[in-house]
């Protein structure tokens with residue numbers, strides 16, 4: 001079984017966001033980078049599937065040269081090989097990104113055979129476009145299930161479940177297929193020490209990204225109006241308990 | 257013409273679905289165009305009556321479609337957006353190639369859509385992603401502001417539209433330009449709380465909504481991924497989404513066992529327990545308890561955050577709470593600036609003391 005996972009390098013923002021001087025990006029000078037929680041679950045699922053069934057798992061990312069860091073992380077978890085589709089310029093939009101991924105998937109499939117399963121996150125943590133997976137699936141002419149939180153892959157088809165207001169919606173689609181997943185699908189492992197050592201020597205190939213055009217162009221970023229509620233101190237330690245309980249009474253949540 | 261997708265379930269439009277149709281109505285009025293609304297599934301008629309502003313034509317669609325199939329809905333939207341006359345998409349009508357992928361609609365057929373608008377919900381975003389993919393058009397999801405260009409551009413049609421959309425689940429705003437090319441529709445979805453692109457006005461030609469049923473246009477590809485079954489999750493209890501009080505724990509709780517005190521406090525208040533992502537990643541709690549960008553968005557009367565630092569991805573999940581109380585050893589933790597009330601201290605002291613105080617007030621047997 002051949003499984004491909006697409007991941008994106010994003011800044012690991014903490015308590016607040018600071019914008020760069022020109023207002024077109026986040027000031028990342030003091031930040032680390034990571035990949036989204038949904039995508040971590042996609043990686044975990046790929047590792048489990050291939051270790052249970054044999055075959056090969058491949059991770060791809062469109063991004064700057066530094067995205068090697070996220071790809072090596074994926075390799076340290078047990079993914080077999082990585083492909084970095086390197087870009088020079090600013091972050092590509094979702095239409096261009098999908099076109100770049102489709103080109104790369106076709107090339108990889110030409111070299112090593114079709115992917116039974118292509119996994120993405122349901123949405124990227126930063127841009128939240130909610131579309132790259134579906135665009136790739138349509139271009140490849142494969143069925144797609146999105147927002148998946150339970151997945152069962154059989155020989156010729158897969159069963160996927162996703163939450164909705166009315167219960168868990170189940171889908172059954174034939175392979176090859178594209179699935180976009182959400183955090184909660186599984187509990188991703190942390191890299192082991194041997195995993196991290198092995199990752200250094202696993203194949204990581206760089207290719208230039210061939211992005212399509214994108215009709216959605218980012219022109220700048222802004223912070224929303226601060227949601228500062230101006231915290232009122234109720235005191236310190238256990239001594240604050242009476243004040244807390246008085247507040248619970250005032251808010252009407254004390255009497256059940 | 258502005259085309260809108262109204263999301264509904266059993267005759268009840270979703271809150272965001274209603275907002276998105278109102279947004280589309282304001283856009284139509286601003287551009288002096290008509291509004292058409294597409295609504296799908298059992299209960300479609302009632303949903304339209306509840307949510308659609310007077311619209312010129314309301315397509316109530318897809319008879320014969322037994323279950324939710326996002327691509328089939330996108331398919332109908334694609335045909336209507338391309339200017340297929342109402343009713344042309346009838347049961348059994350050939351559909352292949354009506355909107356060839358990537359084919360420019362040229363000077364835009366009479367009745368072609370200027371924009372297609374849907375709610376920025378799971379379903380709205382999904383349907384629109386299929387539409388965008390089938391037509392190779394750009395799609396701006398989760399928009400909060402829109403300034404449609406009304407001046408004709410040199411290349412035909414109007415110029416790019418300026419919009420603002422959510423990034424990082426709304427912790428950050430992005431200004432962007434949406435330019436699908438001359439004569440092609442703008443695709444966008446609307447986030448919760450978006451400001452409509454103009455004041456509500458009577459739409460041109462609008463009377464009572466004229467309802468046109470649309471038949472199934474689904475082809476094999478449309479049905480390759482459709483819901484086969486809906487399973488009710490087992491396990492009752494107050495769900496995070498419905499809870500009036502949430503006692504939430506972060507890394508500061510220290511481990512699975514530490515949550516017993518939080519459970520006890522939640523039970524005393526008739527509420528439920530939530531947690532941060534660190535807690536689910538460590539395996540202390542199941543993911544369904546996680547509040548935040550990749551967990552659940554909650555809106556209780558009171559959110560008690562114990563040992564949670566207040567990362568932006570956590571706060572987007574609980575900012576809908578009416579009141580937030582933070583309990584944290586660090587007076588400088590980001591959450592202290594984002595909460596309404598704060599207790600500086602070790603949660604392992606504070607939470608049991610609060611429990612004891614409630615029991616004392618309620619008297620023996622509580």
Ligand SMILES: Cc1cc2nc3c(=O)[nH]c(=O)nc-3n(C[C@H](O)[C@H](O)[C@H](O)COP(=O)(O)OP(=O)(O)OC[C@H]3O[C@@H](n4cnc5c(N)ncnc54)[C@H](O)[C@@H]3O)c2cc1C
Pocket residue numbers: 011012013014034035036037125126505506507508509531532533534535546547548549550551552562563564565566567568569570573583584585586589601602603604
């Ligand atoms: C794309 C993305 C999506 C994410 N989605 C989510 C999400 O959905 N939900 C989410 O929660 N996070 C999410 N995160 C993670 C987020 O950035 C933070 O890492 C996480 O919220 C931190 O959890 P925490 O506050 O429990 O831990 P920490 O940040 O480690 O904070 C622990 C806090 O506990 C306090 N503390 C320690 N001991 C005690 C004690 N004894 N008593 C009282 N206080 C104490 C400390 O002072 C500190 O403030 C996401 C991250 C990314 C990159």
Ligand SMILES: Nc1ncnc2c1ncn2[C@@H]1O[C@H](COP(=O)(O)O)[C@@H](O)[C@H]1O
Pocket residue numbers: 006007008009036038039060061062063094097119120121122123124125127128129130131132133
């Ligand atoms: N630059 C990228 N490189 C590889 N995969 C990506 C990239 N951007 C997005 N994806 C994948 O597509 C998913 C959805 O992204 P989006 O549609 O932009 O919200 C992400 O969770 C990733 O799995």
